[in-house]
Amino acid sequence: MASPPPIPATPAPSSQRKRGRRESVGLFAIQCCDCQKWRTVPTKDEFETIRENLTEDPWFCSKRPNCSCEDPADIEYDNSRIWVIDRPNIPKPPPETERLAIIRRDLTAMDICYVLPNGQRAKSMADVQKFLDANPEYKDSLSVESFNFTLPKVVEETVSGGSAWRTNKQAKNQGKINASSSKK
Ligand SMILES: [Zn+2]
Numbered sequence: 001m002a003s004p005p006p007i008p009a010t011p012a013p014s015s016q017r018k019r020g021r022r023e024s025v026g027l028f029a030i031q032c033c034d035c036q037k038w039r040t041v042p043t044k045d046e047f048e049t050i051r052e053n054l055t056e057d058p059w060f061c062s063k064r065p066n067c068s069c070e071d072p073a074d075i076e077y078d079n080s081r082i083w084v085i086d087r088p089n090i091p092k093p094p095p096e097t098e099r100l101a102i103i104r105r106d107l108t109a110m111d112i113c114y115v116l117p118n119g120q121r122a123k124s125m126a127d128v129q130k131f132l133d134a135n136p137e138y139k140d141s142l143s144v145e146s147f148n149f150t151l152p153k154v155v156e157e158t159v160s161g162g163s164a165w166r167t168n169k170q171a172k173n174q175g176k177i178n179a180s181s182s183k184k
Pocket residue numbers: 032033034035036037060061062068069070
């Protein structure tokens with residue numbers, strides 16, 4: 001039996017915390033199945049595309065233009081930031097929706113919710129069903145199967161070591177790369 005495919009991880013830098021109950025993930029990364037190095041993924045959309053078919057379509061450095069396994073890793077898997085390990089094969093969010101991963105205040109877990117076309121948030125399949133019942137015109141474009149509330153896993157060791165997350169002043173020094181990448 002082959003080893004399970006490495007799954008994308010989503011480090012959450014401290015710079016995102018002030019934004020409150022918004023997406024907590026500030027940087028996306030994927031591990032090469034071959035060399036095991038971590039490569040950053042520039043956008044959430046691209047990350048969601050990779051994640052969607054990861055088991056069938058494993059990721060390698062060669063999938064990125066001008067990148068090979070010889071190149072140094074973009075990012076190291078260490079406790080300088082909180083890492084969150086995502087699950088493979090989560091469908092891309094349906095049109096007009098956004099899937100948000102929000103870390104809990106105590107940093108023990110993340111919650112998943114979807115922003116629906118009417119701006120409301122769905123925290124469970126029951127919420128999705130309620131929305132579809134109230135707005136049947138969306139039944140064709142938003143199928144219940146496209147929603148997935150599987151929680152990513154917060155890597156505990158990176159939380160206890162992740163002082164940058166807790167101390168904002170420190171974060172300013174340690175989290176420079178994250179801070180700049182999170183500003184548009
Ligand atoms: Zn590689």
